[in-house]
Amino acid sequence: MKRRWRGQQDRSVDLSTWLYGRRLPSPIMSASGTSGHGAELAAFVDLSQIGAVVVKSLAHFPNDGNPAPRVGVISTGMINSVGLPGPGVRRWIDEYLPDLIRLGANVVVSVWGRTRADYITAVEQLVPVASHLLAVEVNVSCPNTEKGGEMFGHDPKETKEIVRAVSQTCSLPIGVKLSPNTDRYIKVAEAALEVGASTLVASNTYLGQVLREGSRKPVLGTKSGGGVSGIGVLPLSLRIVKELNKAFPGCDIVGVGGVYSASDALAYLFEGASAIQVGTATFIDPRSLHKISEELKKTIKEQGVTNLKDLLSIKREFLSF
Ligand SMILES: Cc1cc2nc3c(=O)[nH]c(=O)nc-3n(C[C@H](O)[C@H](O)[C@H](O)COP(=O)(O)O)c2cc1C
Numbered sequence: 276m277k278r279r280w281r282g283q284q285d286r287s288v289d290l291s292t293w294l295y296g297r298r299l300p301s302p303i304m305s306a307s308g309t310s311g312h313g314a315e316l317a318a319f320v321d322l323s324q325i326g327a328v329v330v331k332s333l334a335h336f337p338n339d340g341n342p343a344p345r346v347g348v349i350s351t352g353m354i355n356s357v358g359l360p361g362p363g364v365r366r367w368i369d370e371y372l373p374d375l376i377r378l379g380a381n382v383v384v385s386v387w388g389r390t391r392a393d394y395i396t397a398v399e400q401l402v403p404v405a406s407h408l409l410a411v412e413v414n415v416s417c418p419n420t421e422k423g424g425e426m427f428g429h430d431p432k433e434t435k436e437i438v439r440a441v442s443q444t445c446s447l448p449i450g451v452k453l454s455p456n457t458d459r460y461i462k463v464a465e466a467a468l469e470v471g472a473s474t475l476v477a478s479n480t481y482l483g484q485v486l487r488e489g490s491r492k493p494v495l496g497t498k499s500g501g502g503v504s505g506i507g508v509l510p511l512s513l514r515i516v517k518e519l520n521k522a523f524p525g526c527d528i529v530g531v532g533g534v535y536s537a538s539d540a541l542a543y544l545f546e547g548a549s550a551i552q553v554g555t556a557t558f559i560d561p562r563s564l565h566k567i568s569e570e571l572k573k574t575i576k577e578q579g580v581t582n583l584k585d586l587l588s589i590k591r592e593f594l595s596f
Contacts, residue, residue, distance in 0.1 A: 277314035277374045280321045282565065288572040289582035292326065294527055294550050295410040295448040295474060299326040299381060302583065303540065303568050306531050306554030307332055307385040307412060307452065309504075312361065313371030314378055316557065320565040323379030326550050330371070332385040332414040335396040337363040347485050347494035352505010352533065352555045354485045356497040359387055359417070364400040376407050385412040385452065386441075389420040394437050398444040410448040413441055413472070415463070416456075416479040428454035428463055428479075435466035442471030450474035450529065455508075455515055456482045461522050474527040476552070477515045480504045505555040509533030513542055520547030535563070537570035544587055 290301040304326040310316045312331045322328055340360025347354045362370065364386075375382050384401055388394040398411060415428030415437060427433045434451065441449055451467040453460050455478035464475050480502025485494045495501045512532030519528050530543025531552035540551045556563040575586045 277317040277378065279378055280317055280319060280565070282321075284321060284324060284565075285569060285572045285576075287581070288575050290568060290571060290575075292549050292583060294326065294529070295383075295450070297381070297409060299409075299550070300324050301326045301568050301571075302544065302548075302550040303564055303571070304383070304529070304550055304552045305329050305557070305564060306552035307383075307414065308357065308359075309554035310557050310561075312367060314374040314380065316561060316564065317374070317378055319561040320568075322375070325380075325564050325568065327381035327383045327409050328375060329383040329385055329412055329552060330367070330375075331361055332359050332387040333361050333364050333367050333397060334359065334387055334389075334393060335364050335400055336393075337361065337366065342496035344494065344496050347501075349485055349503070349505070349507075351507025352503065353558065354483055354495065354501045354503050355480070356495045356501035358497070364397050368400070368404055372404060372407060381409040382407065383410045383412050383450070384408055385414050387414040387417045389417065391421075391433075391437055391440055395440050395444050398441050401447070402445050405445055405447050408447055410450055410474070411441060411445065412450040412452050412476060413438060413467075414452045414479070416452065416454040426454055426456070428452075429457040429459060431459060431462040431466035434463045435470050438467045438472050439470040448473050450476050450527075452476040453478045453515070455479060455511060455532075460515060461518065464519055464523065468523060468526065474529060475519050475523070476529040476531060477519055478512045478532060481508055481511065504532065506533045506535055506539075509539055509542070513546055516543055516548050517546040534567065535559070537567050537574055540567055540571060541574070544583075 341358030530548035
């Protein structure tokens with residue numbers, strides 16, 4: 276059983292934001308795959324006070340993931356080829372969901388699959404526990420094994436079919452986690468929004484390769500490379516958020532990539548995001564979600580307001596980080 280975090284929090288500031296049709300206590304969420312399958316961060320942050328816990332992407336089947344080494348540290352963050360290991364939805368419901376419910380977390384379940392049918396089965400398995408969940412985040416950054424291995428998320432038509440199928444299978448709000456490794460992300464987002472997605476999550480990791488220093492050997496066991504994340508991707512994902520906000524004004528967007536501080540989080544909020552996910556920063560410091568939230572509250576107070584909405588409505592330049 277996971278222990279509830281009991282550290283200090285400033286309760287005088289309102290960080291709340293709206294997402295997935297609900298008022299969340301904070302715009303700061305965890306990013307899928309970077310803090311385990313359930314309540315692993317509970318010792319470092321009050322999970323009931325963050326926006327949501329986004330759990331590691333789950334398939335309807337258990338999966339082993341890729342060969343080690345699965346992660347490498349780079350100067351701008353990290354590269355990983357973890358490869359979506361997981362217990363499968365059914366075991367996750369039995370072993371991980373109860374702690375998240377007990378700790379009062381808003382839970383977003385990320386789902387993945389190799390075929391459209393895989394996504395449908397994963398979501399069907401979630402239906403009995405849907406009342407305990409905030410939303411489904413559809414991870415379309417997976418190779419479509421039925422169609423020659425192209426990523427679902429690089430093809431607007433395939434993304435549309437998956438999101439349509441998910442929305443026909445459950446009534447939960449749907450977020451789509453976009454791949455940044457295509458110039459078609461606007462078309463992909465448009466396709467997802469047309470068939471029932473309410474929220475765009477931008478973005479997943481950037482394809483990359485890292486060699487061991489002075490060697491021809493790749494750092495990762497997969498040899499073909501992996502996904503780059505961390506502070507270095509912040510400007511890249513920030514631009515994607517800006518473009519999405521321009522293309523779909525009023526649509527809920529979650530900014531993700533390289534958020535290490537309140538200043539980074541604010542950059543996404545200024546470019547139109549309603550919430551932010553924090554991933555790689557939690558590997559550096561597992562208290563990152565708490566620290567960023569408290570830093571954000573401090574900034575709000577320094578500007579003489581008491582809530583995030585009023586902070587974002589201030590037009591003058593005000594930051595002094
Ligand atoms: C080790 C690791 C595992 C990840 N696993 C997943 C995953 O299972 N599903 C997913 O949608 N994204 C996954 N991601 C991507 C993150 O959720 C996030 O989109 C990306 O890391 C960028 O954010 P960051 O720079 O804050 O880490 C993973 C990232 C890392 C570093």
